[in-house]
Amino acid sequence: xxxxxxxxxxxxxxxxxxxxxxxxxxxxxxxxxxxxxxxxxxxxxxxxxxxxxxxxxxxxxxxxxxxxxxxxxxxxxxxxxxxxxxxxxxxxxxxxxxxxxxxxxxxxxxxxxxxxxxxxxxxxxxxxxxxxxxxxxxxxxxxxxxxxxxxxxxxxxxxxxxxxxxxxxxxxxxxxxxxxxxxxxxxxxxxxxxxxxxxxxxxx
Numbered sequence: 738x739x740x741x742x743x744x745x746x747x748x749x750x751x752x753x754x755x756x757x758x759x760x761x762x763x764x765x766x767x768x769x770x771x772x773x774x775x776x777x778x779x780x781x782x783x784x785x786x787x788x789x790x791x792x793x794x795x796x797x798x799x800x801x802x803x804x805x806x807x808x809x810x811x812x813x814x815x816x817x818x819x820x821x822x823x824x825x826x827x828x829x830x831x832x833x834x835x836x837x838x839x840x841x842x843x844x845x846x847x848x849x850x851x852x853x854x855x856x857x858x859x860x861x862x863x864x865x866x867x868x869x870x871x872x873x874x875x876x877x878x879x880x881x882x883x884x885x886x887x888x889x890x891x892x893x894x895x896x897x898x899x900x901x902x903x904x905x906x907x908x909x910x911x912x913x914x915x916x917x918x919x920x921x922x923x924x925x926x927x928x929x930x931x932x933x934x935x936x937x938x939x940x941x
Contacts, residue, residue, distance in 0.1 A: 775800035777863055779813050780873035781824055785846030786811070790865075795872035796824065798863035803840035806830060806862055813863035814842065816855070824865070828852055836860075 770776065777798050784792040790811070798813055806812060806827055813824040825844035829852075833839035839860050845852045 776866075777813075779822070779824060779863060779865070782873075785848050786824060786826070787848045789847050790824070790868050791870050793873045794868050794870045796865045796868035798865045800861055801864050802838050803842070803859045803862055804838050806840060806842065806864065811865040812842070812844070813865070814844070814857045814859050816857055823853070823857075825849075825853060831856075833858060 771778075777800070779796045779798050781790055781792060781794045781796065786794070790796065796811075796813075808827050808830060810827045811824065812827055813822050815822050823844065825846045827842055828845045829843035831841040831843075833841060839858060842857045842859060842862070843852050844857060
């Protein structure tokens, strides 16, 4: 029977390998689907959307025309090419004369007392589909070079351990079983320290 500690380690190794395979599959799926579906991963670096989306939240957002935005949506926009991305909630939508797609959006953070000072005139926005608090912080830490190196090394060791040839099992002898030395016709002679046989010599 396998010792309890070895059995527990084997289960741990299997679980880590399964989680690693699942994470790899999700990463590949994201890389394939994100460009096709216009998806982006947005990490909130401030607490302006707390408590709904606190600092460190990871949000999956989809690119949509501004004409499809409604009051209450959480969107990520940029005022101009040199401005940072802002993720806030839409509180007012206004049309732009002469454009069927463009809209002027008034935004406000859930944790802020006032609406953003200036509106945003945009053609497209990133509209949040769902979010997971804390996931952004975990992703940022996982992207650290030391963490990535440790992850790769750990998975490599686990894979090596999983495919390493197993030692042959030790089968305990049954009670009362005879050893090979005790089997008929298989007895071996004992030798003394000089190397001479201690068994009776045969008379000539």
